[in-house]
Structure formats: structure tokens, C-alpha cells
Amino acid sequence: MLYRENGQFKTSYAADQQIFPIAQDRWAIVGILVFAFIGVPLLVDEYLFRAILIPFLILSLAALGVNILVGFCGQITLGAGAFMAVGAYAAYNFHIRVDGIPLLVSFLLGGLTSAAVGIFFGIPSLRVRGLYLAVATLAAQFFTDWVFLRVPWFTDNASSGSVSVSNLQVLAWQIDAPVDKYLFCLAFLVVFALLAKNMTRSAIGRQWMAIRDMDVAAEVIGIRPLFAKLSAFAVSSFFVGTAGALWGFIHLASWEPAAFSVDRSFQLLFMVIIGGLGSIMGSFFGAAFIVILPIALNQFLPALGGLFGVTISTAGISHAELIIFGALIIFFLIKEPHGIARLWSTGKEKLRLWPFPH
Amino acid sequence: MKLGKLALSTAATAVVLSSLLTSPHALAQAKEQFFPVLVYRTGAYAPNGTPWANGYVDYLKLVNARGGINGVKISFEECETAYATDRGVECYERLKGKHGGATVFQPLSTGVTFALTEKAPVDKIPLITAGYGRSESQNGAVFTWNFPLLGTYWVGADVAIQHIAKKLGGVANLKGKKIALVYHDSPYGKEPIAVLQELGKTYGFEVQLLPVAHPGVEQKATWLQIRQQKPDYVLLWGWGVMNSTSLREAQATGYPREKMIGIWWAGAEPDVKDVAEGAKGYSALTLQHGAEPNSKVVKDVLELVHAKGQGTGPKDEVGQVLYMRGLLSAMLGVEGVRKAQERYGKGKVMTGEQVRWGLENLNLDQKTLDAMGFAGVMRPVQTSCLDHMGSSWVRVHTWNGSKWEFSSDWYQADEKVLRPMVMLASSKYADEKKLKPRTPEECKK
Numbered sequence: 001m002l003y004r005e006n007g008q009f010k011t012s013y014a015a016d017q018q019i020f021p022i023a024q025d026r027w028a029i030v031g032i033l034v035f036a037f038i039g040v041p042l043l044v045d046e047y048l049f050r051a052i053l054i055p056f057l058i059l060s061l062a063a064l065g066v067n068i069l070v071g072f073c074g075q076i077t078l079g080a081g082a083f084m085a086v087g088a089y090a091a092y093n094f095h096i097r098v099d100g101i102p103l104l105v106s107f108l109l110g111g112l113t114s115a116a117v118g119i120f121f122g123i124p125s126l127r128v129r130g131l132y133l134a135v136a137t138l139a140a141q142f143f144t145d146w147v148f149l150r151v152p153w154f155t156d157n158a159s160s161g162s163v164s165v166s167n168l169q170v171l172a173w174q175i176d177a178p179v180d181k182y183l184f185c186l187a188f189l190v191v192f193a194l195l196a197k198n199m200t201r202s203a204i205g206r207q208w209m210a211i212r213d214m215d216v217a218a219e220v221i222g223i224r225p226l227f228a229k230l231s232a233f234a235v236s237s238f239f240v241g242t243a244g245a246l247w248g249f250i251h252l253a254s255w256e257p258a259a260f261s262v263d264r265s266f267q268l269l270f271m272v273i274i275g276g277l278g279s280i281m282g283s284f285f286g287a288a289f290i291v292i293l294p295i296a297l298n299q300f301l302p303a304l305g306g307l308f309g310v311t312i313s314t315a316g317i318s319h320a321e322l323i324i325f326g327a328l329i330i331f332f333l334i335k336e337p338h339g340i341a342r343l344w345s346t347g348k349e350k351l352r353l354w355p356f357p358h
Numbered sequence: 359m360k361l362g363k364l365a366l367s368t369a370a371t372a373v374v375l376s377s378l379l380t381s382p383h384a385l386a387q388a389k390e391q392f393f394p395v396l397v398y399r400t401g402a403y404a405p406n407g408t409p410w411a412n413g414y415v416d417y418l419k420l421v422n423a424r425g426g427i428n429g430v431k432i433s434f435e436e437c438e439t440a441y442a443t444d445r446g447v448e449c450y451e452r453l454k455g456k457h458g459g460a461t462v463f464q465p466l467s468t469g470v471t472f473a474l475t476e477k478a479p480v481d482k483i484p485l486i487t488a489g490y491g492r493s494e495s496q497n498g499a500v501f502t503w504n505f506p507l508l509g510t511y512w513v514g515a516d517v518a519i520q521h522i523a524k525k526l527g528g529v530a531n532l533k534g535k536k537i538a539l540v541y542h543d544s545p546y547g548k549e550p551i552a553v554l555q556e557l558g559k560t561y562g563f564e565v566q567l568l569p570v571a572h573p574g575v576e577q578k579a580t581w582l583q584i585r586q587q588k589p590d591y592v593l594l595w596g597w598g599v600m601n602s603t604s605l606r607e608a609q610a611t612g613y614p615r616e617k618m619i620g621i622w623w624a625g626a627e628p629d630v631k632d633v634a635e636g637a638k639g640y641s642a643l644t645l646q647h648g649a650e651p652n653s654k655v656v657k658d659v660l661e662l663v664h665a666k667g668q669g670t671g672p673k674d675e676v677g678q679v680l681y682m683r684g685l686l687s688a689m690l691g692v693e694g695v696r697k698a699q700e701r702y703g704k705g706k707v708m709t710g711e712q713v714r715w716g717l718e719n720l721n722l723d724q725k726t727l728d729a730m731g732f733a734g735v736m737r738p739v740q741t742s743c744l745d746h747m748g749s750s751w752v753r754v755h756t757w758n759g760s761k762w763e764f765s766s767d768w769y770q771a772d773e774k775v776l777r778p779m780v781m782l783a784s785s786k787y788a789d790e791k792k793l794k795p796r797t798p799e800e801c802k803k
Contacts, residue, residue, distance in 0.1 A: 047455070051448040149543055149569070159552040159783070160492070160545035162472045166791050252443070253476045256469060256545055258572065259443060295448060298438070314436040315399035315408075 003351040019197055036186055041179045049178035056291045057185040058246045063271040063283035064196050065239025070269065071278035072200055073232035074212030075125050076133055079140035080240050081264035082121075085257060086144055087114040087241025088248035089154050092163055095249075096156060103170050107245045114241020115234040117144075122233030126226060129215075141262050148257040164254035181250045188246060192239060197280050199235065208232050209278070240268075274332055276341025285340040293328070297321045390433040391426075391695055391707050393418055393688075394453035394460045396470070401440035402573035403598035405628040406680055410466055411436070412671030413684025416659050417692070419670070423662040427696050428704045433457055439470065441598075446470030447477075454481055461713050462486055462691045468546035471504075478503040483710040484694070484717055488687045489622055489645040493549055494783035498718065498746040499795040501784065505717050505746045507690050508739065509645055512779065513771040514621045515550035515593075517643055517752040519557050520769050521619060522591050533562035538589035540580060540596065540604055543569040547595045550621070554593075556779065574600025581607040594620040594642075601629035605637045615640040619754070626679035630757045638759040644679075646736040647686060648755045649762050651677035655685065655731030679762060686736065693720060718743050718801075737768075743801030750776075 003024050010016040020026045044053065066080045091110030094101055121140040125133050148154050148161075155163050168175045175184050199205050207228040210218035219225055248255045267290055275286020298321050305312045312320070336343045350357035395414055398407035418432045426432060435456065437449035446465055454460045463478070464486045465471055471491040478485045479502060486505045487495070493512040495504035522537065523529045539554060541547030551567065558565045566589055568580045574596055581604075584592065592613065594604055601624045608615055616639040620629070625642020627649070650656060656677040664673050675681055691713075698708045698716030708716070720741045727733060741748040750773075754766035788795055 047451050051451040055444070160468070160472070160548045162469070162545045164472070164476060164790075166476065252447070252473060254472045256443075256472070258469065258544060261572075299452075313399075314397060314411075314438045315404075318400040318438040318440065 046178050049182050052292055053182055054185055054251050056287055057189050058243050058251055059291055060284050060287040061189050061192055062240050062243035062268055063287045065236045066268045067272045067283045069232050069236035070272055073208040077137040078134045078265050079137035080268040081260045082140040082144040083114045083118055083237040083240040084244030085148060085260035086117045087111055087244030089148055091245035103168055107242055110245040111238045111242035115238040118233045118237025119230050122230050125229045141265055145257055162256045165249050185246055185250060274339055276339025279341035282339050282341030294321055294325055297324055390431045391461055392457035393432055393434040395434050395436045396439050396449050396465045397436050398439050398441045403441045406598050409675055409678055409680040410684035413681035414688045415670045416663055417685040417688035419663045419668055420659050421692055428699055430707055441467055443469040443473055447473050450474055464687050472545055475504060484714040486691055488690055494780050496747040496780050497784035498744050500788045507748050509750055511549035512553045512776050513750045514643055515553040516771045517769045518593055518619050521754055529561055535563040536589040537563055537591045538566040538568055538584060539593045540568045542596050542600055543571050570600055575603050577603050577607050581611045584613055585611045592618045594618055594624045596624045602632050605633045609636040635759050637757050641754050641756040643752050644755050646751055647682050648764060649679045650682050650735050653735050658731055
């Protein structure tokens with residue numbers, strides 16, 4: 001009813017090709033952005049900021065990066081955690097070793113370093129694909145784990161191998177309070193999401209998708225696999241590396257290599273698979289699913305038990321959380337193998353035909 | 359399809375409901391002293407985390423059964439971290455504001471301690487890390503909110519070397535010896551390295567570093583190296599399943615268990631009981647106490663808590679090493695509150711800031727300890743504004759195949775070695791964070 005595009009005529013190519021061709025979508029996105037930038041800081045308390053919203057934003061950014069590589073270019077990677085680690089440690093080293101370097105610059109340099117490392121570990125993708133490539137990228141994971149644990153230079157010779165940062169500021173903006181951190185991450189995410197969306201709609205994105213759909217055919221019509229694959233690795237690692245820097249600097253403030261372990265890589269891969277491969281929106285859904293659901297379950301179960309006068313033990317809750325979470329993943333994958341993003345778009349299609357969807 | 363829709367809508371309702379049910383209740387009913395309890399009862403480290411958590415909670419229950427802290431009852435809530443840093447931080451954020459504010463946090467994880475060290479000064483909640491955490495946080499002038507009470511890993515490393523020297527017949531005999539450190543590859547395992555290397559330079563022994571990756575079930579390569587290089591002693595800095603794996607591998611490689619010395623986190627029942635006879639002769643440092651099934655406080659717990667059906671874990675584990683560690687940790691927190699009440703009003707609920715004063719002025723003499731039932735369990739401890747550790751007494755116990763028995767006298771860490779290192783590391787931290795260390799005058803406030 002409300003969501004109907006009758007009467008919205010496109011009179012130029014630009015209007016036809018914009019990101020949100022339907023006026024309601026444009027208003028919705030403006031509304032969401034306004035709410036995220038102004039509404040949320042007014043409404044939300046510290047716990048939600050620190051424990052849920054900030055991790056969600058940062059991991060969404062990382063999932064975006066992984067989605068570019070896995071969803072758009074079809075190159076499976078299990079090294080996302082490694083590229084986050086490279087981003088975080090590179091940004092850390094720029095931050096402490098270069099006097100007076102602006103924070104944003106050190107983040108972007110961290111991202112660029114990660115992109116370079118990504119290109120290097122992407123080289124095998126020119127020869128192997130599918131599961132074999134996944135195993136090759138796993139090498140990146142173990143390599144970076146090893147480097148950051150063993151080479152003391154990267155951790156500024158910290159005796160415990162744990163590094164920490166503080167007194168972060170951009171220009172005159174001191175990023176201390178949770179709300180500042182939230183806005184900082186949000187700004188990053190908005191800019192990067194727009195970048196990603198436009199990239200996937202442009203020539204380079206089409207090249208990635210052609211490679212994903214059938215690399216031999218893509219090569220025949222004149223797409224260079226070397227450029228397409230390595231550029232996907234570079235862009236993806238840049239995103240993931242920047243997310244890693246944010247994760248270390250903004251979310252944790254003090255971290256060790258375990259923060260970017262192979263578990264993190266799996267987590268990011270699951271995010272894009274559950275959220276929706278090859279969908280920008282899906283990255284957000286996937287991140288929300290993986291970040292928020294376990295914490296929500298962990299708090300919801302005791303409250304539910306409380307309603308019926310049952311106290312569940314801490315271990316019991318933790319086990320139940322894993323069981324339900326696993327069951328939900330399987331459920332979503334059976335119900336909609338293309339991820340939550342597809343459910344979302346099906347829902348939108350039905351809304352357009354409401355009240356008589358078919 | 360029907361089923362699918364049902365499941366979908368249930369999932370959606372669950373998410374909505376959970377957000378409703380868990381919205382923070384800002385009920386500032388500050389009548390009870392709230393102790394948040396960060397635990398890990400699941401995951402790879404659960405066998406060691408669980409008895410600690412049981413001891414911690416049982417002691418809080420015991421205090422309530424004895425009438426509270428000068429009449430103030432204790433409330434507590436557990437939060438599961440699974441030994442993961444990010445979950446630990448989430449738990450901290452979740453619990454810090456509940457029930458009128460958290461009294462003290464004890465994360466039982468060096469990784470979480472590092473993360474919380476940055477947060478505690480902002481929220482003004484003290485952090486007790488009894489026997490773990492950052493070693494340099496002993497310096498209360500810089501680490502205002504950290505309390506590594508009773509001992510740090512640097513104390514452990516120093517005492518381990520003292521013990522080896524004694525067995526060898528004097529520090530002079532350390533020269534030319536090889537000592538291997540088999541450690542958990544995390545901030546926890548890396549803490550002692552600095553001290554060992556320093557002592558190695560002083561006494562002329564060689565330190566071999568043998569890291570073991572989390573969770574520590576794969577150690578074949580490590581023990582192959584030990585077999586090749588035949589170190590004179592092996593120090594074991596493990597946690598959880600890593601410890602029993604090390605002992606099994608030592609048995610398999612034929613490395614004498616008598617030459618293995620563990621840190622106090624590698625010296626409890628879960629570490630050795632599955633290896634039983636194979637671990638005979640293995641020694642570990644203790645954080646003052648060992649297994650104390652005969653102490654008065656344990657009898658009190660059994661009588662006042664477990665006999666009433668309110669016990670937290672299995673009854674036969676009460677008094678075991680890690681259970682006692684949890685109990686002792688809880689006791690230190692509770693005594694901090696009691697001390698704070700002496701200054702800020704008896705029978706009142708203390709804030710985090712007041713409890714910090716209490717912890718800084720903790721003075722548990724032998725009489726107090728005896729009265730609380732801790733006779734023979736631990737030695738007196740006295741902290742100050744500048745010394746947040748309070749005491750560095752350690753003894754060694756040895757597994758005889760069925761139980762832990764004390765096998766050494768008391769050792770005390772060598773302040774001449776450790777103090778300069780603590781000062782150096784903490785001033786480096788202060789420089790990095792642009793902190794101004796507290797002066798003795800500020801302490802008197």
C-alpha cells in the first residue's frame with residue numbers, strides 16, 4: 001500500500017540507475033541515517049554502545065570486505081581474521097612510530113598495508129579455486145598469527161605481547177566516550193558502504209561478478225583474471241584491514257593476536273553466508289545475526305526462565321545459547337540458502353503487491 | 359511452509375522479547391553489595407574455571423550466611439566469558455552498572471585483565487587479579503585500580519628459580535644450566551619471560567622458550583625439542599587442558615616429573631588427576647594455599663552453605679586447590695569492602711571508589727585470618743597505596759599420585775630484582791598513557 005512505485009517515472013538515465021530507484025527506499029535510508037546519527041546517541045545507554053552497537057558496526061564493515069571477495073568475486077577466503085590483524089597491527093605501528101600522525105591516516109595506512117598483504121596472499125587464486133583456495137588463504141591466517149606472536153618488533157617489544165592504545169583523537173575530537181566511538185565507527189561504515197555499493201555497480205564490480213559466475217567465459221570476453229581477482233583481494237583486504245584497525249583501536253583498546261584468530265575468520269565467513277552472498281545489505285544482516293543474537297540469547301534465556309520461576313545455571317545458558325544459535329543457522333540456510341538478504345528482498349517484492357501477494 | 363513461518367515469527371518475537379526483557383533496569387536499590395562474577399564454566403578451560411567459580415560464589419554465600427558484611431548482604435550475578443576477551447568485556451559492560459553498581463571485578467583471565475585495565479579507571483571499579491594479571495600493576499601509583507593481590511607472575515618466576523637454586527644447592531650452581539619454559543602462548547604465558555631472562559643474565563643460566571598454542575592439546579613438537587635439548591628443569595606455565603597434556607607428554611618422552619615445576623595455575627587437581635601416577639613427583643608453586651580440606655573456613659562452607667543445600671558445586675570438590683583460590687579471591691574482595699566500611703560507615707553499601715580505598719589499606723593480620731577460618735591457609739597480607747600486591751610468599755607443593763602435599767618452606771620473592779622491573783615497566787606504561795603517577799601525599803586523601 002505505502003510501498004508502491006506507481007507514478008514514479010524515470011526521465012533520465014541517472015534517475016534510472018541510482019542506488020535506490022524507489023522513492024520510499026530513499027526516504028527510508030535517509031530516515032535510518034538520521035536515526036543512526038542523531039536518534040541513537042540520544043536514546044541508547046552505554047552498555048548497548050559498547051557491547052553491541054560498536055562491535056556490530058565494525059564487524060559489518062569487515063563483513064562488507066569479505067562479501068566483496070567471497071560474494072562478488074567468488075573467491076572463498078578463510079583469512080579475513082588475518083587481514084584484520086594486519087590492519088590493526090599496521091595501524092598500531094604507524095600510530096606509535098610516526099610522531100604526530102593523524103589517527104585517520106594511520107587507519108587508512110593500516111588498510112593499505114592489509115591490501116598489499118591481501119594481494120600477496122591472493123596470488124594463489126590465479127591457479128587454484130574453491131576449497132583449495134580457502135586452504136591457501138588459511139595459510140595467511142596462520143602466518144599472521146605466527147608473525148604477531150613471535151616478532152616482538154610488531155608489538156613494540158611488549159613483554160606480554162599485548163598492545164594498547166589510548167588518547168585517540170581526530171583533529172580536535174577526542175574519541176573517548178562510547179557515543180564518540182559509535183559515531184566514529186558509523187561514519188567510517190557509511191562512507192565505506194557507499195564506496196562498496198558503487199564499486200559493485202561499476203565496471204570493476206561487473207568484472208568481479210563475471211569472474212565469479214564463470215571465469216573461463218569472463219576471460220573469453222576480455223576480462224583479465226589477474227586484475228579482477230587481485231583487485232578484489234586488494235579492495236576486500238583494505239576494508240577488512242580498516243575494520244581490524246577500528247576493532248583494535250576503538251573497540252578493544254588493548255589486544256593480543258588471539259583477538260584476530262581463525263575463529264574470527266570463520267565468524268566473518270559465516271556472516272556473509274548467512275547474511276547473503278553478493279549483497280551489501282546482507283553483510284549488515286549477517287553481522288547483526290552473528291554479533292547480536294548470541295548476546296541477546298544469553299540475556300533472554302535467564303529472563304525467560306525467570307518468568308516461569310526456573311533458574312538456569314550459567315553453564316546451562318551458555319550451552320543453550322550455542323544450541324539455539326546453531327539450530328537457527330541451519331534453519332536459515334535451509335529456509336533461504338541465499339541468505340537473509342534474499343528474505344528481505346522477497347519481503348519487499350511481496351509488499352509491492354500487498355494486499356494480494358503471490 | 360506453515361512450520362517455517364511459525365519458526366520465523368518465533369525467532370522474530372524472541373528477538374523483540376529479549377530486547378524488552380533485558381532492557382537495563384535502572385533500579386538503584388543499593389541495599390546490597392553487588393559482586394559481579396565473571397566465570398567460565400564452558401569452553402576449553404572449564405575444568406579449571408568451574409572450581410574457581412564455585413569457590414568464589416560459595417564464599418559470598420558463606421558471608422551472607424554469617425550475616426553479611428557488618429549486616430550488609432551480598433548479591434551476585436554470574437556472567438559466562440568462556441575465557442574469551444571480547445565476551446569478558448561484554449560481561450563487564452553488562453554487570454558494571456547493575457544492582458547499584460559493581461563492587462569489584464575479578465576476571466580470572468590475563469587477556470580480559472589487560473582489556474579491563476583500560477576501562478576500570480573510567481568506571482572507577484577496582485580490579486582484583488589475585489595471582490594473575492599484569493605484573494607491573496603491583497605499582498599502585500600508576501595502576502590505581504589494579505590489585506594483583508598475593509602475587510604476580512614475576513613473583514612466580516623469581517620463586518621458581520629460587521626453588522631450583524635451592525635444589526641445586528645454591529645460586530652459584532645455576533651457572534650453565536638450561537631451564538625451559540613451556541608456556542601458554544598468550545599474555546598469561548608470556549608474563550614470566552622478562553624476569554626469567556633477567557635472572558638468567560644474573561646467574562648465568564640459559565632460558566629456552568617453548569610456546570604452546572591455545573588450547574594446548576598439541577604439544578608433540580614441544581616435547582620433541584625437550585627430548586633433544588634436555589633442559590635441566592622445565593617450568594610449566596599452562597592453563598586448563600594444556601597442563602595435563604604436558605604431563606602426559608613428559609611421561610611419554612620420559613622427562614623426569616621431579617624436574618618439572620608449574621606455576622600456581624598449573625598445580626591443581628584437574629591438571630594431574632587424569633595422569634595420576636604419571637604425574638607423581640611433579641611440583642607446582644602455590645599461591646600460599648594448597649588443597650585445604652581441613653581448614654576451618656572449608657568446614658564452615660560445608661556446614662553453613664552445603665549442608666543447607668545451597669552449595670554451588672559438588673561437595674567433594676570443596677577445599678580443592680582452585681576452589682580455595684576462588685574462595686580466597688572472594689574473601690579479599692569482601693575484606694576490601696569491610697575495610698572500606700571502617701572508614702566510610704559500617705553497615706553501608708560501598709561504592710567502587712570506597713572499596714578501592716579499602717583494598718589499598720587492607721591489613722589482614724594473623725588474628726583476623728584465624729578468626730575467619732584461614733589459619734594455615736595463608737599468611738598475613740598488608741597492602742598500601744603504592745604496593746597493591748601486599749605479599750609475595752610462595753611455597754611449593756608436590757603431587758604424590760593421589761594428592762598435593764607441601765614440599766618446601768616458604769619463599770619470598772626477591773624485591774631487589776623485581777622492584778626495579780616493576781618500576782620500569784609501570785613508568786613505561788604511565789608514559790604511554792600520559793598518566794601522572796600518584797604521589798604519597800595524594801595517597802593520604
